Amino acid sequence: MALFRVSSNKIAELNQILPLANLAVRNLTDASTDLKHVLAQKIPKEQERIKAFRKEHGNTKVGEVTVDMIYGGMRGIKGLVCETSVLDADEGIRFRGYSIPECQKILPKAAGGAEPLPEGLFWLLVTGEVPTDAQVAALSKEWAKRAELPAHVASLLNNFPSTLHPMSQFSCAVTALNTESKFLKAYTAGVHKAKYWEYVYEDSLDLIAKIPVVAATIYNNQFRNSKSLAPIDPNSDWSANFSKMLGFTDPQFIELMRLYLTIHSDHEGGNVSAHTVHLVGSALSDPYLSFAAGLNGLAGPLHGLANQEVLNWLNKLASEIGVDASEDQIKEYVWKTLKSGQVVPGYGHAVLRKTDPRYTCQREFALKHLPNDPLFKLVSNVFKVVPNILLETGKVKNPWPNVDAHSGVLLQYYNLKETNYYTVLFGVSRALGVLASLIWSRALGLPLERPKSMSTDGLMKAVGYTK
Numbered sequence: 001m002a003l004f005r006v007s008s009n010k011i012a013e014l015n016q017i018l019p020l021a022n023l024a025v026r027n028l029t030d031a032s033t034d035l036k037h038v039l040a041q042k043i044p045k046e047q048e049r050i051k052a053f054r055k056e057h058g059n060t061k062v063g064e065v066t067v068d069m070i071y072g073g074m075r076g077i078k079g080l081v082c083e084t085s086v087l088d089a090d091e092g093i094r095f096r097g098y099s100i101p102e103c104q105k106i107l108p109k110a111a112g113g114a115e116p117l118p119e120g121l122f123w124l125l126v127t128g129e130v131p132t133d134a135q136v137a138a139l140s141k142e143w144a145k146r147a148e149l150p151a152h153v154a155s156l157l158n159n160f161p162s163t164l165h166p167m168s169q170f171s172c173a174v175t176a177l178n179t180e181s182k183f184l185k186a187y188t189a190g191v192h193k194a195k196y197w198e199y200v201y202e203d204s205l206d207l208i209a210k211i212p213v214v215a216a217t218i219y220n221n222q223f224r225n226s227k228s229l230a231p232i233d234p235n236s237d238w239s240a241n242f243s244k245m246l247g248f249t250d251p252q253f254i255e256l257m258r259l260y261l262t263i264h265s266d267h268e269g270g271n272v273s274a275h276t277v278h279l280v281g282s283a284l285s286d287p288y289l290s291f292a293a294g295l296n297g298l299a300g301p302l303h304g305l306a307n308q309e310v311l312n313w314l315n316k317l318a319s320e321i322g323v324d325a326s327e328d329q330i331k332e333y334v335w336k337t338l339k340s341g342q343v344v345p346g347y348g349h350a351v352l353r354k355t356d357p358r359y360t361c362q363r364e365f366a367l368k369h370l371p372n373d374p375l376f377k378l379v380s381n382v383f384k385v386v387p388n389i390l391l392e393t394g395k396v397k398n399p400w401p402n403v404d405a406h407s408g409v410l411l412q413y414y415n416l417k418e419t420n421y422y423t424v425l426f427g428v429s430r431a432l433g434v435l436a437s438l439i440w441s442r443a444l445g446l447p448l449e450r451p452k453s454m455s456t457d458g459l460m461k462a463v464g465y466t467k
C-alpha cells in the first residue's frame with residue numbers, strides 16, 4: 001500500500017476524488033516551506049526502509065530476462081529504481097501515486113488559474129507530499145531568485161549560429177552552466193558522500209531556475225531578432241515568468257504552459273532522457289552535465305523531438321490535402337507515410353498500451369479553449385483513423401496517440417509557431433522529473449550503473465545454441 005502525505009485541508013477534497021482503496025492519506029509531515037528541510041527529514045527514514053527491505057529480499061527474484069528482451073531495447077526488464085513516478089501500460093503515468101486528472105485537482109494553482117503549478121508537481125515528486133499553497137509560493141520565489149545566468153553562458157547563447165538546432169543550443173548552454181555546480185566544487189573539495197544529495201539538490205534548484213532563461217534566450221535570439229528578455233518577476237510563478245520571457249502574455253497561454261510543464265515532467269525511469277540523466281549522474285557527473293546528456297537524448301525523433309515531427313507532419317498534410325482533409329484522404333496520407341518507411345509521429349509507445357492521458361488532458365484543454373480551431377479538428381480526425389491503420393500493419397504494439405500528438409497544435413493556436421523549438425519546452429519540463437530523481441539517487445547512494453552486455457556468440461553459448 002502506498003503512503004502519501006497531504007495537507008489536512010486537502011484531505012476532504014482528496015477523499016472525494018480518489019479511490020482510496022490503494023491510498024492511505026496522511027497529514028502533512030512538515031509544514032515548512034523549505035523544501036530542502038522537508039526532504040532532509042525524509043531521507044534517513046527512506047534509507048532505513050530500503051536497507052531493511054534489501055536485507056530481507058536482496059536475493060529475491062523479480063523477473064526473467066529473455067534473449068528477445070536483450071535485443072529488444074531491454075523492454076520489460078525491471079532494472080531501475082525510480083521513486084518519482086510509475087507508468088502503467090493501460091492507465092498511464094502516476095506522479096507519486098497521483099494520476100494526471102488527480103494532479104490537476106489537488107495541486108495548487110495560480111490565483112484565478114485552473115491548471116496545476118509545476119512547482120507543486122516538483123514538490124510532490126521530491127517529497128511524495130501534496131504541497132500547500134505557501135510551499136509552492138516559496139518555491140516560485142526561490143526559483144525566481146536563482147534565475148540569473150553567468151555572463152559566459154549568456155555570451156555563448158548569443159553567439160550560436162541560427163543554423164544550430166534549439167535543442168543543441170540548449171544542451172550546450174546547460175553543459176557550460178556547470179561552472180556554477182556546487183556539487184562539483186564540493187566533490188573536488190572532498191565532501192563526504194553522505195552529503196552528495198545536498199549539493200545535487202542545490203544544483204537542481206539552480207538549474208530549474210536558470211533553464212527558462214536559457215530557453216527563452218534561445219527563442220528570442222532565433223525568432224525575435226535577439227529581443228531582450230522580460231525581467232523575472234519575483235512575485236510571479238515559474239511558468240508565467242517563462243512565458244513572459246518568451247514574449248507571451250496571454251493568460252490562457254500561461255495556463256497552457258503550467259499544464260504543459262507539469263505533464264511533460266516525468267515518465268518513470270526507463271525513458272531515454274530520464275535513464276540518461278540517471279546513468280550519467282551515476283558516474284557522479286554533476287547535475288548540469290547529467291541533464292545536458294538527457295537533453296541530447298530528448299532531441300531524438302523517437303523521443304522528445306516527436307512533438308516537432310508531429311507538427312511538421314500535420315503541416316505537410318494540410319498543405320498537400322488541406323486542413324479540412326476528409327478521413328479517407330487522411331487514411332491515404334497515413335499509408336503513404338508508412339509505405340515510405342517512416343513512422344507516424346505522435347503514435348505508439350514503448351510502454352503505454354492505451355491513449356496517453358497526457359494526450360487526453362491536452363485534448364480537454366483544446367475542447368475548452370479552442371474547440372473550433374481547424375488544426376485541432378485535423379488532430380481529432382487523425383486520431384479517428386491512425387489507430388486502425390497502425391493495427392492493420394500487424395506489428396505496432398500500441399496504436400494510440402502519445403503526448404506529442406497533441407502538444408504542438410496548442411502552441412500553434414497561441415502563435416508559438418516555430419516547430420523546431422517545441423522540444424525545448426519539453427526539455428524545460430523534463431528537468432523537474434529527472435532532477436527530482438537525481439536528488440533521490442544520490443540520497444539513496446545508488447551506485448555507478450553498469451549492466452552486463454553480451455556478444456551474440458556469448459549469448460548463443462549461454463543458451464546452448466550451436467547452429
Ligand SMILES: CC(C)(COP(=O)(O)OP(=O)(O)OC[C@H]1O[C@@H](n2cnc3c(N)ncnc32)[C@H](O)[C@@H]1OP(=O)(O)O)[C@@H](O)C(=O)NCCC(=O)NCCS
Nearest residue numbers: 302303306343344345346347348349350395396397398402
Ligand atoms: C515510440 C516508439 C519509438 C516505440 O517504439 P517500440 O517500443 O519499438 O514500438 P513497437 O514495439 O510497437 O514497434 C514495433 C514496430 O512497429 C513500428 N511502429 C511503432 N510505432 C509506430 C508508428 N507510430 N508509426 C509507424 N510504425 C510504428 C516500429 O517502428 C516497429 O517496426 P519494426 O519492427 O519494423 O522496427 C514508436 O512507437 C514510434 O516510433 N512512434 C513514433 C514516434 C513518437 O511518437 N515518439 C514519441 C514517443 S512518446
